[in-house]
């Protein structure tokens with residue numbers, strides 16, 4: 138069987154063949170999804186697109202504001218300040234550590250289509266007149282691409298289109314350069330190469346191996362070596378420019394492949410079938426035991442690339458003599474630390490680069506795969522279709538603004554591993570590679586449709602930054618709150634009426650503040666406004682600075698008589714615990730599947746606070762042998778996924794007071810008085826839920842998972 142693309146006939150020897158929009162194939166009606174640029178919903182003038190090789194940071198991308206997800210409210214926790222894109226210093230060159238840098242553009246997925254040059258086989262198909270065969274796809278303007286046979290004027294619109302004469306340098310300028318700036322500014326950034334087998338993904342991402350290993354700088358070097366070259370050069374520049382800030386950087390790389398749904402460490406290929414884990418505290422996904430290596434120079438990176446790519450599984454197919462049979466992901470985590478020369482405070486930024494070369498989709502009929510190749514092709518196509526499915530869902534979410542209960546990230550290793558890049562906290566660029574060959578027309582069309590949907594996705598990229606200077610602001614806030622409290626007390630006591638009258642409750646503010654520091658606070662229901670309960674150790678505020686989580690600490694000792702609340706915004710959980718006078722621990726734990734549903738610590742804190750208010754009012758109104766919890770989840774339309782309640786009859790008997798028994802569905806009876814040691818029928822009542830019927834109150838509860 139003749140190869141569709143000859144490995145050795147890859148250099149374009151002819152200019153891109155001519156193309157007539159209304160070719161032989163009669164025009165057909167488009168489906169609604171096809172050929173509709175999201176920007177065109179509001180911008181009919183999308184035909185006059187920007188210059189294809191203008192940096193996207195400077196391009197005007199007419200993305201419909203209508204399609205955007207509602208903006209997230211700013212985080213209330215200044216210690217873990219993840220700046221919103223709209224307020225972040227980001228995109229332009231030199232923005233990395235400049236406070237006054239211009240704001241980043243939106244977090245829409247940037248989609249670039251790259252049309253590979255015709256290969257020798259295509260040229261062999263030339264007609265007798267010596268002209269090359271008609272290409273099935275062509276660039277019609279800077280950001281427009283047309284498929285043969287489609288109505289002229291209804292081209293596909295992307296952020297840019299690179300055609301056969303585009304160089305590796307052009308692609309780097311389009312997506313690589315902005316990626317480096319984004320990373321230095323603290324944004325996670327990913328580039329995916331997607332397309333059918335033989336369309337040029339591997340060539341685009343890494344370039345030919347010979348170009349990588351050459352000492353001389355080859356024009357065929359791919360995106361990845363160029364990105365790292367630029368990264369190291371920019372790091373040097375930044376360090377010189379901000380010498381007074383004592384900027385330090387460290388970069389750690391890993392390289393893996395997903396082959397037949399199994400993860401292999403490309404830097405240590407004996408490590409196979411590695412498992413993906415999720416850190417429940419930070420919600421971060423990682424691959425267990427994956428080799429990580431520090432890189433300091435371009436040479437270090439080149440060595441890793443050469444080693445990893447040599448270990449990647451490839452095989453000859455009829456479509457590509459050196460076809461990659463796996464998805465492969467090169468990751469680099471960059472951390473930087475800088476000092477403020479004026480006040481000595483420091484800040485750290487971190488970002489993750491994911492460079493992803495997907496295995497190519499293939500029509501098995503066309504490639505005539507058999508044996509191992511067939512099995513590989515099946516796995517490749519399955520995981521690509523799961524990726525496509527996820528992209529469809531994310532595009533729909535971004536366009537409708539409606540959240541979904543379940544987003545199928547875990548359907549495949551690829552989507553599970555790269556979930557942050559897809560709809561999450563990352564900037565994403567997608568390079569969709571297509572072939573101009575007539576025999577690839579169907580695949581080319583389906584790649585363009587995939588690209589079109591990917592373009593509709595909105596990610597939520599934020600600057601990953603922690604600033605120690607925020608501690609000072611918090612100290613000041615604590616001082617003011619304490620002053621205010623003392624003033625109110627000396628003016629005749631705080632009391633409930635005082636709080637209500639002023640509409641401000643310093644005790645609650647302190648409680649919220651303390652929660653935002655990730656420290657549990659104790660409510661002493663009996664001595665409600667005593668100084669002890671207000672106590673916040675200012676030194677504590679420094680500790681959680683480097684902590685992604687706002688951790689829960691168990692109730693012990695003198696805190697054993699009261700209520701305690703904590704939240705974990707990154708894990709998306711909130712936690713309320715209650716102890717009664719007999720030291721019985723009644724613990725409620727609320728979990729949400731998706732931390733992204735929490736927009737800020739304030740929202741969660743407000744939600745918990747509602748619950749606490751109800752608990753407290755019950756404490757005040759009756760003996761604390763009655764328990765009732767109302768956790769208001771409506772504030773951010775949080776979809777509750779799982780609610781656990783556990784009752785521990787004697788916390789002293791257990792080393793870990795959170796080792797709770799039994800776990801049961803929480804429902805609450807607000808007015809019933811029960812002995813807490815038998816209160817298995819506690820209810821957590823959603824704020825918008827109807828009051829439980831008497832029958833319901835009678836029910837005992839079953840464990841839910």
Ligand SMILES: Nc1ncnc2c1ncn2[C@@H]1O[C@H](COP(=O)(O)OP(=O)(O)OP(=O)(O)O)[C@@H](O)[C@H]1O
Pocket residue numbers: 142143144145147148149252253254332333334335336337338339340341345457459460461462495496497498570
């Ligand atoms: N823009 C280009 N310029 C020159 N040669 C190219 C270009 N794009 C692809 N090629 C050549 O085409 C052949 C196939 O490209 P490549 O291996 O990158 O495809 P692929 O999409 O990664 O395929 P697969 O999914 O099967 O791995 C290679 O020989 C490559 O060098």
